Amino acid sequence: MADTICRTLRDGGLEGEHAPALTIKDSIASPFGIDVFTHVLTQLSNYILAGKSQSRGLVIVAFCRSPSFYVNLLKRRGIDVTSANKWIQILDCYTDPLGWKVRLNIEDLSWEASALSTFCKDVRDLDKLYSSIIKLGQGLVGQGKGRFSVAIDLVSEMLRHASITSVACLLSNLRSHGMYLILLSLDLL
Incomplete structure (x- = not known):
């Protein structure tokens, strides 16, 4: 089933259609959401690298894991x-x-920065x-018309800082802009 989902994300939508979106629900009853998310993410990465995807790039929005986690994940899965x-x-x-560490000069964040990552200074501002x-x-x-995929690793983290309406608007805007979305959501119950 996961391979079918990965192929659908690889093949994308037809001209004029909204981009496909996948939501992976993680809960206490089934706590394997992050595993499914990382599997789909690495499969999509392989498709992009092989030129088999309509998507030519991938933007990971990292809420629950550090950028180094994703870099190490790709390395472990054999992706250069x-x-x-x-x-x-x-x-x-x-x-x-929330940009507190930067504003208060609490610690040096350069150890986490790399050529692959960009800091978000305030996750409450969904327009930014x-x-x-x-x-x-x-x-x-x-x-140009090149498409890229967006993977958001935990939508429920977004809901801690913004309203449901504004998060839904963000996701809708991304999807209508032609982005392929992979979302990991957490059952908050």
Whole structure:
């Protein structure tokens, strides 16, 4: 079943259609959401690298794991990350989601920064978050009709900082903009 889902994300939508979206629900009853998410993420990465996907790049919006987690995940799965900055970018919403550490100069964040990651200074501003995602994706594929995928690792983390309406609007805007979405949501019950 996971391979069928990965192929659907690889093949994408037809001209004029909204991009496909996948939501992976994680709960206490079935706590394997992150495993499914990482499997789909690595499969999509392989498709992008092989040129088998309509998507030419990948933007990971990291809320529940650090950017280094994703870099190490790709390395462990045999994906060469030396040229990764040409096809993948990570929007780091994990390290300092509200910008407190930067404003208070609490610690040096340079250890987490890399050529693949960009810090998000305030996850509450979903308009800036949307702009950052689009900017990173267009940096990968250019201004033309090239498509890129967006993987958000934990939507429920977004809901801690923004309303359901604004999160739904962000996801709808990404999807209608032609992005392929992979979402990991957490059952909050």
